[in-house]
Amino acid sequence: MAGVRRSAGQKVRLFIVRNLIWAILLFVFLVFSLTLPNFFTLQNIHFILYVASAIGLLVFAESLVLISGSMDLSIAHIAGLSSMLTGAVTIQWLPFLPGWTGIVFIVVAGAVLGSVNGFFVGRVGINPFLVTLSTFLMYNWLTFSINRGAISNVSPALVFPGGGRVFGVFFAIPVMLAACLLLGFVLTRTRFGGYVHAMGGNPDAARMLGISLPRMNFRVFTIAGALAGLSGLLYVGYLKSIPSTIAGGDDIFLAFAGAIIGGVSLKGGEGSMAGALGGVLLLGVIDTGTAMTLIDPALRGFLNGLILLGAILINKYRVRLRDRILIPAGSSEAAA
Amino acid sequence: MINPVNGRPGPLLALQSVDKWYGEVHALRGVSLEVDPDEIVGLIGDNGAGKSTLIKVISGVTSRDGGEITWKGRKVTLGSVREAQALGIETVHQDRAVVGNMSVARNIFLGREPTRGIGPFRVIDRKVMAEDARRLLAGLRLHISSVDQEARFCSGGEMQGIAISRAMHFRASLVILDEPTTALAVTGAQTVLGFIRKLKEDHISCIFVTHNLHDVYAVADRFLVMVRGTVAANVSRNDVTVEDLVRLQIGQGRHAGGRANGG
Numbered sequence: 378m379a380g381v382r383r384s385a386g387q388k389v390r391l392f393i394v395r396n397l398i399w400a401i402l403l404f405v406f407l408v409f410s411l412t413l414p415n416f417f418t419l420q421n422i423h424f425i426l427y428v429a430s431a432i433g434l435l436v437f438a439e440s441l442v443l444i445s446g447s448m449d450l451s452i453a454h455i456a457g458l459s460s461m462l463t464g465a466v467t468i469q470w471l472p473f474l475p476g477w478t479g480i481v482f483i484v485v486a487g488a489v490l491g492s493v494n495g496f497f498v499g500r501v502g503i504n505p506f507l508v509t510l511s512t513f514l515m516y517n518w519l520t521f522s523i524n525r526g527a528i529s530n531v532s533p534a535l536v537f538p539g540g541g542r543v544f545g546v547f548f549a550i551p552v553m554l555a556a557c558l559l560l561g562f563v564l565t566r567t568r569f570g571g572y573v574h575a576m577g578g579n580p581d582a583a584r585m586l587g588i589s590l591p592r593m594n595f596r597v598f599t600i601a602g603a604l605a606g607l608s609g610l611l612y613v614g615y616l617k618s619i620p621s622t623i624a625g626g627d628d629i630f631l632a633f634a635g636a637i638i639g640g641v642s643l644k645g646g647e648g649s650m651a652g653a654l655g656g657v658l659l660l661g662v663i664d665t666g667t668a669m670t671l672i673d674p675a676l677r678g679f680l681n682g683l684i685l686l687g688a689i690l691i692n693k694y695r696v697r698l699r700d701r702i703l704i705p706a707g708s709s710e711a712a713a
Numbered sequence: 714m715i716n717p718v719n720g721r722p723g724p725l726l727a728l729q730s731v732d733k734w735y736g737e738v739h740a741l742r743g744v745s746l747e748v749d750p751d752e753i754v755g756l757i758g759d760n761g762a763g764k765s766t767l768i769k770v771i772s773g774v775t776s777r778d779g780g781e782i783t784w785k786g787r788k789v790t791l792g793s794v795r796e797a798q799a800l801g802i803e804t805v806h807q808d809r810a811v812v813g814n815m816s817v818a819r820n821i822f823l824g825r826e827p828t829r830g831i832g833p834f835r836v837i838d839r840k841v842m843a844e845d846a847r848r849l850l851a852g853l854r855l856h857i858s859s860v861d862q863e864a865r866f867c868s869g870g871e872m873q874g875i876a877i878s879r880a881m882h883f884r885a886s887l888v889i890l891d892e893p894t895t896a897l898a899v900t901g902a903q904t905v906l907g908f909i910r911k912l913k914e915d916h917i918s919c920i921f922v923t924h925n926l927h928d929v930y931a932v933a934d935r936f937l938v939m940v941r942g943t944v945a946a947n948v949s950r951n952d953v954t955v956e957d958l959v960r961l962q963i964g965q966g967r968h969a970g971g972r973a974n975g976g
Contacts, residue, residue, distance in 0.1 A: 566836040568826050571815070575823055578812040585774060585810040586824040587794030646814050704866055 387702055394699045397691070398639055398655035405659060409666035416666060423547070429661035430553035431456075431539065431615065433654065434608035435628060436635035437560055438601040440653040443636055444564070445597045446577035446645030447498060447505035451490075453628035454516035455602050456609035457621075459486035461520045463535070463609075464528035464619035476534025483535075483613070484606040490516060491602015492595065499594030513629070520621050527620035531613060539614015549611045554654075556604065561650035573597060578646025627678065634681060635660055638688035640695070660684065723786050725750050725887055725918050726771070726802075731780030733766050740766040742942040743780070748887065753909065753919045755929035757962055758939030764922050767939070768891050771920070772804035773797035785886075798825070803880035804889040811872045813865030817857055818846035820864045821878045849878040853908060870904045877908045880917070888912055889920045894928045906932055926958050938962055 393400060410417035435452055442449040463486060467479040490512070497508040541548045564570035576583040576593050584590055612623050639656025641648030663684060667677050724747035733741035741763050748754050758764050769775040771782075773794040782791055784800050791797055797804070804810075811820050819826075819842070827838045827845070846860040855874040857867060864875060873893055880888040890909065894902035902925075909932050912919050923929045929936070936953065938946040938961040946961045953961075 568828065568835075568837060571819060571823065571826065571837065574815060575812045578814045579809075582806075582810040582812050583823075585772075585794065585804065585806050587773075587798060588824050589793075646812070703863065 391699070391702050394695055394702065397695050398652055398659065401691070402655055402659045402662065405666070406662055409662065409669075413666060413669050416669060421665065423550075425658070425661045425665050426550045426553075427547040428665070429657050430547070430549035431608050431611035431624075432628065432631055432635065432660075433553040433657045434556055434604050434611065435624075435632040436639070436653050436657040437556055437650060438604035438608070439632040440636040440639070440641045440648055440650065441560065441564075441573065441604070442505075442597055442601050443641045443643060444577050444645060444648045445573045445593065446580055447594065447597070448509065448633075448643070449491075449494060449505065449598065449601055450509040450629060451494060451512040451516050452509075452601060452605050452632050453624045454513055454520065455487050455490045455605035456612060456628070457624035458516040458520045459483050459490060459602075459606040460609035460613050460619050460623050461523050461528075461621065462486045463613075464531070465523050467535075468528055468530060468532070468619075476532030479532065479535040480538065480610060483610045484603050487606020487609060488599050488603035491605065492599040494602070495595035495598030498598060499591040502591075517625070520623070524619075524621055527618045529618040531618060535610075536614050536617050539611035540617060541614070549614060552607070552611065556607065557650050557654050560604075564650060569596075574646055576645075580645075627681070631660060631681065634685045634688075637692070638685060640692055656688075724748060724783075725752075725785060727783045728771075729781040729783070731767075731770060731782065732778045733763075733770060733775070734778050735766075740942055741770070741777070744939075744942070744944055745780075746937055746944055746947070748918055748920060750886075750918055751913065751916050752935065753913055753921060753933050755933030755936045756920055756922045756939065757924060757926060757929060757936060757958060758945075759924070759962055761941075762939040763942040764939055765891065766942075768804065768889055768920070768922055771797070772802060772889055774804075798883065801884065801886035802889065803883060803885035803887070804891065805873065805876040805880060805893060806891050807873075807893065811864050811867075811875055814863055816861050817850075817864050817867065817875060818843050818860040820875050821846050821849065821882065825883065845882060846878070849882055850874065852881070853878060853911070855904075870902075873905050874908070877905075877912075880912070881915070885917055887918045887920065889922070891922045892924075893921070894923060894925055902928060924962075926955050926962070930955050930958070936961075 415421065435456060438452050439449060442452070460483060463479045463483040467474050467482055494505070494508055494512055497503045498505045537548065538552060539549050543551075564573060572583065572588045572593055575586075575588060576590055580590060609624060613619055616623065635657040636648065636653050637643065637656070638659055639648070639652035639654065641653060660681065663680065664677060667680060726748040728744055728746050730743040730745055731741055732739070732743060744763070744767060756764055756767070766775070770777045771791070773791050773796055776792055782789055789796070789800060812823065815823070822842050822845075827841045828835045829838045830836050843860050850857055850860065853874050855871060857871055857874075864872065867875065877888070893905045906928065909919055909921060921929050921933060930950070933950055935947070935949050936958060937944050938948075938958065940962075948961075
C-alpha cells in the first residue's frame with residue numbers, strides 16, 4: 378500500500394458522488410426551467426430561496442442533532458412555541474419593550490426549550506426519541522394554550538428579519554445562508570464539530586476518549602433549539618402575525634426530510650450542512666415547480682413523501698458507490 | 714518516586730482496597746495492586762472476573778465506590794478520562810475507541826486536537842495533525858495508505874496502531890491495553906506485541922489485559938490474576954508457566970489467596 382493515488386477518473390467520480398444532491402438539484406431545476414415558462418426567472422429563484430429559509434434553519438438544526446446521533450421531534454414546535462412566547466411576553470405582556478428585544482427573546486426562548494431536551498437526553502440519559510416525543514406534545518399544545526388565535530400587532534422590528542428586504546433581497550435569505558456557513562464551519566473545522574461527528578459515529582469511542590456525552594448532548598440540543606427560535610423569527614416575519622398554528626403541520630417531517638435528502642444519516646456521524654442546504658433547496662424547487670403546474674395541493678404533499686423515499690434509495694447506492702471508490706487498493710477489509 | 718523505606722523507586726500506580734458496585738453486583742472487592750516503572754503487567758482472569766471494570770476505574774471511564782489510588786506517590790481522584798490522560802494514563806480499548814467514519818489522523822488526536830487561532834475562532838490545525846499522524850504511524854512501522862483515509866477501512870491491527878499512536882504521542886507513563894490481540898489475526902497480534910515491546914523500550918509501563926495467556930506470557934514481567942472481583946494472585950513470570958496461569962485463572966491454583974508483591 379503506497380500513498381493514496383487516485384486516478385483523475387476516480388477523483389471526478391468521488392466528487393460527483395459526494396455532491397450528488399447538487400447534481401440532482403440542478404437536474405430538477407433544469408427540467409422545471411425547460412417545461413414551465415415562468416420558472417427560470419430571478420423573481421422565482423428569489424421566492425424559492427425565501428420560502429426555503431425558515432424551513433432551512435429547521436433542517437440545519439435537525440441535521441446537527443442527527444449528526445450527533447440523536448433526533449429531535451420537537452424542533453418545529455420549538456420554533457412555534459418560542460414565537461408564541463415572544464408574542465405573549467414582548468407584545469401582550471410587556472408592550473413597552475422595544476421591538477428588537479423580541480428578536481433576542483425568541484432565540485433565547487428557543488435555546489431554553491432545546492436545552493430541556495438536552496437536559497433529559499444528556500444529563501438524565503433518556504432516549505432522544507422519547508424525550509422529544511414528550512416535548513413535541515408539550516410544546517405543541519402549550520402554544521395553543523397560550524393563545525388560541527393569532528397575535529397580530531407585531532412590531533416592525535420583529536417582522537423585519539423574516540419579512541424585510543435589504544437592497545431588494547429578502548433578509549431571511551442571507552440569515553439562512555449565514556447560519557449554514559457558520560454551522561458548516563463549526564462542524565468541519567472546530568473541535569466541537571469533530572466531537573459532534575465522533576459521538577454520532579461511535580458514542581462509546583467518544584466517551585472512552587474523554588468526550589463528555591452529557592455535556593455534548595446538552596449543547597447540541599440547545600444550539601438546535603436556538604436555531605429553531607431563529608426559524609420561528611423568520612416565520613413571524615413571513616406571516617406578520619403569530620398564529621397558534623405557526624410552524625405546525627408538516628414542518629417537523631420536512632425538517633427530517635430535508636436533512637435525509639441532503640445525505641445526513643439517521644444513524645449519526647455522517648452528513649454536512651452543505652448537503653442539508655441542498656436537501657432543503659431541492660424540496661423548495663420541487664414544491665414551487667409543482668405549485669406552478671396547477672396540480673392538486675394535496676398531491677404536492679404526497680410528492681414530498683415520494684421524493685424522500687427516492688432520496689433514501691439514491692443515498693443508499695451513493696454510499697455504496699463512494700465506499701467502493703474509497704476502499705484503499707490492496708485492502709482486504711471491506712466496509713460492512 | 715523513591716521509596717523512603719528501601720530506597721528503590723516506588724510504584725508508578727498503586728491501588729489500595731478499591732471497590733466498585735454496579736447496583737447489587739460487587740464488581741471489584743477491595744482490589745489492591747501496584748505497577749512499577751518500566752514494567753509490563755499482564756492482567757488476566759475469566760470473563761466477569763472484573764478486569765474490564767478495573768481498567769475502567771484506572772482509565773477514568775467510571776468512578777470507584779471506595780479505596781485509594783496513588784500515582785507516583787500522590788493520591789489522585791481519577792474522576793474522568795481527562796484527568797487520567799493529564800496524569801499520563803492512556804488506555805487502548807481494543808479497536809472500539811476508533812470512530813470509523815473519521816480519518817485516521819482525526820482518530821489519533823480525537824479529543825485533544827492541535828488547534829490554531831484564538832477564542833471562538835480556534836480551528837483544528839489539520840496540517841500539524843496530519844504530519845504528526847504520519848510520523849507516529851511510520852514510527853510504529855504501520856503502512857496505512859493515507860492518514861486522511863477513513864478509519865473504518867483499516868484492519869484490526871491498524872486500528873490498534875491508531876490507538877497506540879495516541880499513547881505514544883501524548884507521552885503516557887502508563888498504557889493500558891484492553892484485550893489488544895483478541896480481535897486480531899496472528900500477524901496482527903504479532904504487530905501488537907511488537908508495539909508493547911516498543912513501549913517498554915521507551916520506558917512506558919503497561920497493563921496488558923487479556924484472556925489469551927500465550928500472548929501475554931510472551932511479553933509480561935508479572936501477572937495479576939483476577940477471580941470474582943479480587944486479585945487472586947500476583948506472580949512474577951519467572952515463577953510460573955502458562956499452565957500454572959490457566960489453573961490460577963479458574964481459581965484453583967496454588968497461588969490463589971494472594972501473595973506478597975515480590976517487586
